[in-house]
Amino acid sequence: MPHAESPETAPDAPAEAVMVPTVEEEKPNLEDMFDSESDGDEFNSSAPNPAPVAAAPAAKSGGNQVDDETMRQFYQRLFPFRFLFQWLNHSPAPTTDFMHREFAFTLPNDAYLRYQSFPSADMLRKQCMQQVPSRFEIGPVYSTNPRDRKTVRKSSMFRPISKELVFDIDMTDYDPIRTCCQGTKICNRCWSWITMAIKVVDVALRDDFGFKHILWVYSGRRGAHAWVCDRRAREMDDSRRKAIAGYFELLKGGDKGGKKVNAKRPLHPHLERSLKVLREHFQTDILIDQDPFLSEAQSTQLLNLLPDPTLNASLSKKWSSAPDRPSTSKWTDIDSLASTGTSKTLDPKALKEAKQDIVLEYTYPRLDTEVSKKLNHLLKSPFCVHPGTGRVCVPIDTRKLEEFDPFAVPTVTELLGQIDMWDVEHKGEDKEGEEGKKIADWEKTALKGYVDFFRGFVAGLLKDEKGGKREREEGTTAGADAMEF
Amino acid sequence: MIRSDYTRLDPKRRNVLAPIKQQFAGEWKQQEYNHRLNFYTVPPTAEISLEQFEEWAINRLKVLSELETCTFRNRSPEETATYMAPLLEKHLPLHSNSSRSSALQEERRKDHYSHFILRLAFSSTEDLRRRFSRLETMLFRLRYKDDDTRERQAFVNSLDFAWETVGEQEKAELGDELRAATGSTWKGNDDEGWFKVEWERVPELVEQRRVLLKRGMAYVPVREQMSLVVSEYTRRLEVALEQTARALPRLDEDDRLSPILSHLSRSFAAPDAAYDSSSALPGQLQPHAGNIDALSQHFPLCMSHLHTTLQKTHHLKHFGRLQYTLFLKGLGLSLEDCIVFWRRGLSDKTDDQFNKEYKYNVRHAYGDVGGDSNRRGRGYTPYSCQKLLTEALPGSGQQHGCPYRTFSPDNLVAMLQTTGIHDRDVIKGVREDVGKQRFHVACNRVFEFAHRGEIKKVKDGGMWSASELDTILHPNTYFKRSFLLKHLDDPAVDVKMED
Structure with missing residues (x-):
């Protein structure tokens, strides 16, 4: 046998x-x-x-x-x-x-x-x-x-x-x-x-x-x-x-698993190093080339990954008035709207970490x-x-x-x-x-x-x-x- | 040159062996047990009676099988510890030095001897060896955790591991990386130390990214020492078991022991949550390719999710198909019907594609093709909850596994609501269970809610015994129980649950 x-x-x-x-x-x-x-x-x-x-x-x-x-x-x-x-x-x-x-x-x-x-x-x-x-x-x-x-x-x-x-x-x-x-x-x-x-x-x-x-x-x-x-x-x-x-x-869960990256903080040095490598790719290869948040469904998906409901609401309002806004702009919108202080509950650290998680979700090796x-x-x-x-x-x-x-x-x-x-x-x-x-x-x-x-x-x-x-x-x-x- | 080297080595070797040899050759003397914990490196040498031999072994076996049950029931480490405490006290008590119990030496002797007796009994096949070392490791870990801190440290020191301590300079150089890797909250005070070992010795810490790795070396914080000690324990035990297995045929014994040993290993038959062929449906209700959809109302969530996904997308990925095929096989669906079922389900595929890429797997799962042992064993066994809960999480596009574990809570609740579970308390209970990672409890909760009327009826009428309403640990049990409960008045279903 x-x-x-x-x-x-x-x-x-x-x-x-x-x-x-x-x-x-x-x-x-x-x-x-x-x-x-x-x-x-x-x-x-x-x-x-x-x-x-x-x-x-x-x-x-x-x-x-x-x-x-x-x-x-x-x-x-x-x-x-x-x-x-x-x-x-x-x-x-x-x-x-x-x-x-x-x-x-x-x-x-x-x-x-x-x-x-x-x-x-x-x-x-x-x-x-x-x-x-x-x-x-x-x-x-x-x-x-x-x-x-x-x-x-x-x-x-x-x-x-x-x-x-x-x-x-x-x-x-x-x-x-x-x-x-x-x-x-x-x-x-x-x-x-x-x-x-x-x-x-x-x-x-x-x-x-x-x-x-x-x-x-x-x-x-x-x-x-x-x-x-x-x-x-x-x-x-x-x-x-x-x-x-x-x-x-790193990525966990099937299609119904919700947020796929939930990395512990502080990031493990392997992830920290990976993030450093991947961040540049995210700007060009993902945001520009893939334009992954273009459609309404896609940008809703993005909002689902962000932690603050008030900020999400104002982002969603902004984006629905400009349907063809490219992903690069939407990505910078997150920080610029956050810095205007529209949301009182906003936890900047949680937002930063969520953004890191998103970068990893879209770039980290599968x-x-x-x-x-x-x-x-x-x-x-x-x-x-x-x-x-x-x-x-x-x-x-x-x-x-x-x-x-x-x-x-x-x-x-x-x-x-x-x-x-x-x-x-x-x-x-x-x-x-x-x-x-x-x-x-x-x-x-x-x-x-x-x-x-x-x-x-x-x-x-x-x-x-x-x-x-x-x-x-x-x-x-x-x-x-x-x-x- | 070389020769002289060897002669120089030889006496050294003899020295290393000497103590053990002496022990065997010299008089049979009682051993001293200084520590509560034991790595069981030296076999017992004193005599015990045949009754003790059997009794001690059975006691230890009892403890090990209870431990195994805990894993099948998915008990958390804390729950396991609470559950096991009285059992350990009864069958295999082991107290610390500080307890000043007069029976210390006697307890430790029993622990020592029973371990070695079972080692003899469970070294014969690879399967038994693996199970034995897994359970002994669990037992060791349990004891290690509740040991007195100081005595534990004394024990660890006595083992004399060659662990390299990370020096101050290196610690300073690695600084933040060390802390980030180990999730340490340590800020500046030098309390915490690190060991440096080859990463292969702490695979579970590596797997969970809980140590810093540099060029193949893992930096293990002192508080993770348990992981190191335990993996070293397992490693040594596995080596020793292999050696025992090889020595077994040459076991120099009178024929009083071997019947006891073989009896012991046989009674170690798992209280497995495995699939039981009697969970197929009674004869006249044989499922066939055409009535799976109708039967799917009795499916547990893991299977109805696969069923609906297949209906919606006309496709399932490999592990989803495997999980579902085996479940259907457990229902009693014949191979021919199962092939027909999949042919219809995968309606987007051409016949050619189906025959080439999908049919073989179905046949393989039924044991119709494949190697000798696959055919002889009639394919694989339907997956138990234990299996579904321990396998890797599904990746993107994959649907297999237990939804209570793989879905995010919101998606899970949405899914439950589509199956008609709206009761707020149940949903709340499910959320709590899932939060505590007690997935099968959540599943059983849903089952009990969905069948509450029928369960009350059989309980009140005394129609079913308590064991027939025991916690469900297998998707096929879920199906069968659901089916029987919903057909209580159907004369065609005149079959009770198994056992």
Whole structure:
């Protein structure tokens, strides 16, 4: 009996079902393809449309934007399996960190294959080329090889041991406050929420928790994932993961929960720092770009979050006489009316705190915390292709976070085109690079920058792992060896 | 080089082990108990009679199961303490040194031995281990709280934790941040101290943002020491339980103990507020896809909210669907009917979408698909109030959970009024209950009001026993009781409540 299905996880989140909430929203389907309401608009608002690979023919493979042959080419020529291997393996020769790692494939017919594992990067590549999964996900390292899970004698011998701490930020969670787009659509204006979230979470992970190796990855459509790869993070049990998820969680309550942010004062230093970062974004990205209090319903919503009834009444009077007043003015109205002393009961401190809470409600990261809480939760691998958009899930360089443009991320078809173009341009030239190596196909494309970045990230991780490992081995040789038998 | 290092280490190791070894090898002597609290690091070594062995274990077990009941009933820590005090005094008294009781040593011996006996009994499976350590932690926390302050400090000092105290200079540097993080009202006087530990050791403080974090270190104020001590207690107990489990097969014993031990672990069967299959409806009233709407008048608020949301929006998010599907399953709705019900409910979806994205989850919840154990266990159990009240709060767009907990009071009252609850006293009571976080009390209050006539009738007529009108702790119990009460005169419903 495999552990993932043992009673411990089964009642609330059997491993199969854990996946569902994240998958559900992104699953490609025919509707999305032909319905201009949903997916099409992303392309309209983006730069020149890279000739959708396959409008009609793709329909056979479950409505994917990208057909199987393209995917096969992608896995064969572009996917950086070697660096993915190094990333998960933490050392040059295959270790159980990689060999006992679970992969889960989503096949072109939408079947979902769990508990795949591979002895080497090559074997992973081979299976990808054979089965052309539309995507694959990465799960935890298990105590035994996931493929052998049915042969272990006791269920306790098959249990998840380690996995990167992961985060998932998805634009859907912002729908109630998003005015520019809904559902699967995004634009550069709402992408700024993802930027804000990355800023806030990244700095906290580094400064508060002391993590160093944090990889941010574009999820291919309208969100981002984080992989915290430090050993200390990988080895956390569920209670520690839950603690971190809770540390980041600020917005509470569903649609009927009323005011969503009720932060304690004085603000916890993490929130104080976040507020400092988010305040600027609130002025531009929210008040100007989103104009979230424009309509009457929206400004009533704003008033509901403010504490003083008398002040609210006069604000409401003022705004109803100027229906088109933009949010920026409405936001400054709060303070200017408050300072005129219209309300005798006004508590300036309560008002200031309520305004802070509002800033946080409209800017603070909305994480899908379920993903982070469980050691055995799976997450889509970096460099997969998003089946709906055809875009590659590339890493995001946080040093140039503001420059990241989801619409500039290459699609798989563009990339394959670039290889051909490069080959034509360099026809007849010496195929050897400067160091006498054959130039890999990904180096001929726009993927190069992203792969190079990933390679640098992995190298940094490996360097730390090497140091740590020696220490551990020296410390435990005597005792551990004796235990083996 | 390396070799010489080892030889240098070896005698040290032996030294560390020596006291314990001596204890086992040497004569069986009585231990001294200096402190009321005990981390149970050293196993008992003196002899006790078989009767004591069983009696002490049963006494402790009684205390632990009562503690568990308290969590199921959602009692607050204070209520739990009041409720437990007489029980503890009866079954497992443990007095402080200052009480000068003559039975001090005897009490502590019993506490010590009974803990280790249960440890043996509950180490065999992971499930039992987890429950045991959870309840023992609760017990420890309870005792820790009501311990004499000075004696408690002496106990903590005796444990010799390597906690680093934050120095004056660092304290000054961090200043405001320290105070903001810990919500301290401390202004300038140096009374309050801080410890510095790896954050992993105080996960619950981190989760609630009650400590300052810097580069992986948590700054814990002295008054949060309990959290540190308790988590250390749990951590050590968990390690020890694992070790016991591994040693269990090699337990060198005559066959007098194992029957007692296995009997003990069996009787630890939870007084669970779990779903009971008999809360399905009697045969001829089988629910089907077509009559759910009619039955929904008997639903508790958590489920009628999901029902109406589904009707209004034709959609529910994952956890809402799961919660509702399991409830319907608990009603006795067959898998086929449940699929039909959802197909109709999610009317905005195409057949293709429904089959691909929704049907599997329904089948999974019924145990029709999924791994071996899911199928064998026939899917998941309908959620109890306990479960609904402890899971994460719904995010935006999500509707699951218990409305008494997830709704703001105003929205809750508005919702109650749409279901016909206008009585001012009831509404006021609900507001008070919710304010005190006694959500299930509020729910039961509403139930009792909505069924006041019928409840009076069955009480006066002596038709139902008191246990059949016990506090409702499961949405399916709510439904069934409501249904039966409203059909008292219906000859088709000639079935009484379970038990």
